[in-house]
Amino acid sequence: MLQQFYPQVSHSYTFELNKDMHLAAAHYIDDERAGDCRNMHGHTYFINLTIAGDELDELGFLVDFKRLKTIVHKRYDHTLLNDHQEFASRPPTTEEVARQIGLAVQAELDSMDNKPVCLQVLVRETPTSYVVYRPKPGEST
Known part of the structure; x- marks a missing residue:
């Protein structure tokens, strides 16, 4: 598993958790401008994933790590991403x-009584390239 420090999100929540995972997936970008990625x-x-909140659930979790992995890994691992709606x-x-990923995780978090928030999603595509997504409050698309 990737062991590194990630860009930090400034926040005032009491709890912050980070969940690392990996998955194998294929994709293509169907546009001439994408070069070889076509x-x-x-x-x-x-x-x-960086998740934060002020309240823990009845078991003492902000959110169970397994629940986060299920949202992402079960959906995308060993799939062709282009086939997803x-x-x-x-x-x-x-x-x-x-x-x-951020939208799917937040949709699940919204169903929880303690209302944790997905602050950041980091996706590393190659050893030298990654993207950080930080949703703005109230973002839904």
Whole structure:
């Protein structure tokens, strides 16, 4: 697993957790301007989620790490990202993958009584390239 320090998000929440995970997926960017990325190819994506909140659930968790992994890993691991509905209008660039992960995670967090917040999603596509997505408060698209 990727062991590193991530860009930090300034916040005033009491608790912050970070969950690292990785998944294997393929994608392509169907546009001439994408160069070689126009061809289908795969990556081992490394993902870090930053979740924060002030209240813990009845078990003492901000959110169970396993729940976060299920949201992301179960959905995208060993898939062709272009086949997912959320990439129908925008191609699965690293930026868009980070945004869609953030939206999916926040949708799950919104269902929890203690209302944690996804502050940041980091998606590393290669050893030298990554994207950080930080949703603005109230963002839904």
